[in-house]
Amino acid sequence: MKVSLFATCLTNAFYPEVDLTMAKILKHLGHTVDVPEGQVCCGQIAFNSGYVDDAREVARTLINSFERSEVVVGPSGSCIAMIHHYYPTLFENEPVYLKKAEDLIHKSYEFTQFVVDVLKKPDLGAHYKAKATYHPSCHATRLLGIGEAPLKLLQHVNGLELLPLPEAQLCCGFGGTFSVKMPKISEAMVAEKAEHVLASGADILLGLDMGCLMNISGYLEKINKPVKTMHIIQLLGEGMKS
Amino acid sequence: MTNTNEFINHLASKLGRPTPTETPPPVEISVPQYRLSNTEERASIFLQNWQALGGKGAIVKSENDMLQCLKEWFGDLPITWFKDNPQALIAWDMLPSIAESAFSTLNWPLTRYTQSSLDPRDRYSIAAHAELGITGSDLGIALSGTIVMNSDPLRGRVVSLLPPRHLAFIETTKIRNNLFEVLEEISALGTPPAAIEMISGPSRTSDIEMDLSIGVHGPIEVYVVVIDN
Amino acid sequence: MTMFNLTTDQRVDKALANNFLRQATRRATDRLRNNKYKASDELGNWEEWRNAGETIRKHVIANLDFYLHQLIEQMEQRGVHVHLAKTPADAVGIVRNIVREHDAKNVLKSKSMISEEIHLNHALEEDGAAVVETDLGEYIIQIAGEPPSHIIVPAMHKTRQQVADLFEPIAGHALSSDTPTLTRFARIQMREQFLRGDIGITGCNFAVANTGSIVMVTNEGNGRMVSTLPRVQITLMGMERIVPSFRELDIMLNLLARSATGQRLSSYTTILTPPKKSADSDGPEEYHLVILDHNRSEILGDKLFRTALNCIRCGACFNVCPVYRQLGGHAYGSVYSGPIGSVITPLLEKDWKKWGHLPYFSSLCGACTEGCPVRIPLHDLLVKLRMRKTQSGHTPQVEQQIFKAYRYLFTREKTLRRALRLGAHLQRPFVRNHRITGGPPPLSNWTKSRTLPMVAPKPFMQIWADLNNKR
Known part of the structure; x- marks a missing residue:
């Protein structure tokens, strides 16, 4: 299969290794990988802040860049959820782009969803000895309905002990611009999330959205708690090296 | 004050069409409803649920059972109550016959609420000072442990409300599986009575620190005798 | 009310600094949420019940004019006085007139969010009537002079000691702060009030259009008291609170009780079809129904927001909201708080x-x-409200500029690469141990409580291009 990567704006700028590792894993699974030019961002930051017109142009850019792709895979439940959940509303008055948006919806997947549900490869033969816990990001879980896929991948990682995260369903307080627009509320939320992460007894916090992980790790770092945070892709990538 | 037509027309304009002249076709509802297989099972589940809510209850098959049950619950209390208050037991005009004869046998005289005074304020006060309110029930709901009472000139709405204790009688055949069946049966009667009271257990509140507290305004103790004959 | 005089920021600070409030909110919402899960799981098919609930609410709202008309006709035919209020001021005026006409001195109230919405108590008290909130939680906040902090548990933010302190001046003696004592005090105190009430004011959980019935649920029994004892009753209802018939009422009552408190049915579910029959021994002789619009018709006409009228005021959204969990209700500043409050308050x-x-x-x-x-x-x-606010020009200039810049850069990948390279340079003064620890606003809002990873020396798009020997 020819897989086009959607390098989200956040991983592109801050965590390029996540995108790179995603490419490596997909190649390892025998697929051709490309990264269509011109792609930047799903537009969620603006959309969720109420700047729909600005969001629409950013979304249009993304749609254009994937127009010729067969399958699009991204390392973020939130960005894929933006496409699936909101693009139809965004382009409701533009039949041409509505059609294009629907095409993109039908061919785009979050990484774990793609590997487990589409490729049916829950076992990537990874080894990683650690105690970890998993934060189910809100948009992946509630908007995309991703439940088991990431857990299946993790259950197949040799040596990985997966510990339950108390109150896992609680949002970490990131919420995109929410974290800077309502910083105090956001801080209270991430403080509680950190409390549960620490209570889990895990050494590593895993997730499938770098936004949430950036928020939680940023807080843990500030309060000097040595819990490492990793995208599932990073853990799999490390685990597949051995 | 706004005129009805003006008010309704304003809504129609907001909905972008004239007000329908016929009742809109009802929506389809398909929820699998809770059902039990027979009267006996309904009675026993009803009782279980009533007790889980903090109510006392028993199934009686004979007058003897009934006497035993009332004695066990109230002992000689009613006799003591009478000494201070001859209207301590306040009841509907008519109770199931097995209950009426049990009270005669026990020699616990009942004050009939509707006849207790001509003035409603006095009646309320009598009920408020009574120790035990005694009623029948029109229907029951097994799933939620609920008794259902329709208002009626021979009854009093406050009998099940103002006294600190409420004793209700219900025949097993009146217990339905779920709320749906109860509402269906009541609607079949035409215009509903002025008040339908559905009671599930004692009065309760969790308003202070989420701490469950029984008996804030309504009865503190609730009893139900399920009559199986 | 003091809460309403603070700025949003001050209210948030106040809430976040109140540890009891935050613990209590956590505890209460956890409990209510878990109860709800139990009550919804036991049905085994909650999603079907939700579907039914949604279908019924949408149907009612889409035919609101018809059902409201039917309700009014049914009520008026039987001699109920129906009053239609366009605005909160109209509604207050209507109730005030009824109270004055009857020269009522003692007004009893059971829980009504509409009365909070129209700020009724204050107006009646100005006219010299004693207004008593009879729901225990409402009674507590009435004495404290505060708005409700939760739609189902209005005094959730009060400790039992605070409640005891509020009750003591009324009791005239010291009260121990255990819940049974406090509950008992309220029972005794309220008993006298109930028997003295001239007018009872209740809310309305549902109104049944084809029978002209009002449905009220309470757990304490105060709703029954208020709707039975006084000679005159007034029911306040938001105009959307309708079900077509008893058939739909079954679904809605199940959803309400299970979602609000995790009960199968509330302790008392009362279906009133007023007024009382002439031979009935109990019940009010005169019945008034006040139906409030207060911009609900505007919401009805606004396709983007019409679903907001589907709400049944169960509070389930409060109990799962991570923001409400941290703040409680007062930080919102509005009568309706929690997620649904954030939606309907700006619309109303x-x-x-x-x-x-x-x-x-x-x-x-x-x-x-x-x-x-x-x-x-x-x-x-x-999100749609944010859009409305943005489109009507009510967001800050700076924010508008930021999103203009965002739009420019995030539609031009190559330009963004250069900007990121610049960012990688500019971040240097703020970097400690490979993390960004400060910066200008709005970045500083983040770095006050968190660090940020460094902008990568090369963005992924550049790395990929280099790997593939592209420009």
Whole structure:
């Protein structure tokens, strides 16, 4: 299969290794990988802040860049959820782009969803000895309905002990611009999330959205708690090296 | 004050069409409803649920059972109550016959609420000072442990409300599986009575620190005798 | 009310500094949420019940004019006085007139969010009537002079000691602060009031259109008291609170009780079809129904927000909301708090200056939408409100500029690469141990409580291009 990567704006700028590792894993699974030019961002930051017109142009850019792709895979439940959940509303008055948006919806997947549900490869033969816990990001879980896929991948990682995260369903307080627009509320939320992460007894916090992980790790770092945070892709990538 | 037509027309304009002249076709509802297989099972589940809510209850098959049950619950209390208050037991005009004869046998005289005074304020006060309110029930709901009472000139709405204790009688055949069946049966009667009271257990509140507290305004103790004959 | 005089920021600070409030809110919402899960799971097919609830609510709202008309006709035929209020002021005026006409001195109230919405008590008290809130939680906050902090548990923010302190001056002696004592005090205190009440004012959980019935649920029994003992009764209802018939009522009562408190049915579910029959021994002789619009008709006409009218006021969204969990209700500043409050307050009150902060009291995590028994897409509605606010020019200039810049850069990948390279340079003064620890606003809002990873020396798009020997 020819897989086009959607390098989200956040991983592109801050965590390029996540995108790179995603490419490596997909190649390892025998697929051709490309990264269509011109792609930047799903537009969620603006959309969720109420700047729909600005969001629409950013979304249009993304749609254009994937127009010729067969399958699009991204390392973020939130960005894929933006496409699936909101693009139809965004382009409701533009039949041409509505059609294009629907095409993109039908061919785009979050990484774990793609590997487990589409490729049916829950076992990537990874080894990683650690105690970890998993934060189910809100948009992946509630908007995309991703439940088991990431857990299946993790259950197949040799040596990985997966510990339950108390109150896992609680949002970490990131919420995109929410974290800077309502910083105090956001801080209270991430403080509680950190409390549960620490209570889990895990050494590593895993997730499938770098936004949430950036928020939680940023807080843990500030309060000097040595819990490492990793995208599932990073853990799999490390685990597949051995 | 706004005129009805003006008010309704304003809504129609907001909905972008004239007000329908016929009742809109009802929506389809398909929820699998809770059902039990027979009267006996309904009675026993009803009782279980009533007790889980903090109510006392028993199934009686004979007058003897009934006497035993009332004695066990109230002992000689009613006799003591009478000494201070001859209207301590306040009841509907008519109770199931097995209950009426049990009270005669026990020699616990009942004050009939509707006849207790001509003035409603006095009646309320009598009920408020009574120790035990005694009623029948029109229907029951097994799933939620609920008794259902329709208002009626021979009854009093406050009998099940103002006294600190409420004793209700219900025949097993009146217990339905779920709320749906109860509402269906009541609607079949035409215009509903002025008040339908559905009671599930004692009065309760969790308003202070989420701490469950029984008996804030309504009865503190609730009893139900399920009559199986 | 003091809460209403503070700025949003001050209210948030106040809430976050109140440890009891935050612990109590956590504990209460956890409990209510878990109860709800039990009660919804035992049905085995909750999603079907939700579907039914959503279908019924949508149908009612789409035919609101018809059903409201039917309700009014049914009521008037039987001699109920129906009053239609366009505005809160109209509603207050109507109730005031009834109270004056009867020269009522003692007004009893059972829980009504509409009365909070129209700020009724104050007006009646000005006229010299004694107004008693009879729901225990409402009674507590009435004495404290505060708005409700939760739609189902209005005094959730009060400790039992605070409640004891509020009750003591009324009792005239010391009260121990255990709940049974406090509850008993309220029972005894209220008993006398109930028997003295001239007019009873209740809320309305549902109104049944084809029978002209009012449905009220309470757990304490105060609703029954208020709707039985006084000679005159007034019911306040929001105009959307309708079900077509008893058939739909079954679904809605199940959804309400299970979602609100995790009960199969509330302790007391009362269906009133007023007024009383002439031979009935009990019940009010005179019955008034006040139906309030207060911009609900505007919401009805606004396709983007119409689903907000589907709400059945169960509070389930409060109990799953991670923002409400941290703050409790008062930080919102509005009568209706929690996710649904953030949605309806700006729509009802139409004042961005005062209520413009509410749509942002959400991380858009979607827990509210998932928890809503009638499937209102609450977090989507919050986004749409932000859109409305933005489009009407009520957002800050700086914010508008930032998103203009965002749009420019994020539609030009190559330009963004250069900008990121610049960012990688500019971040240097703020970097400690490979993390960004400070910066200009709005970045500083982040770095006050968190660090940020460094902008990568090369963005992924550049790395990939280099790997593939592209420009």
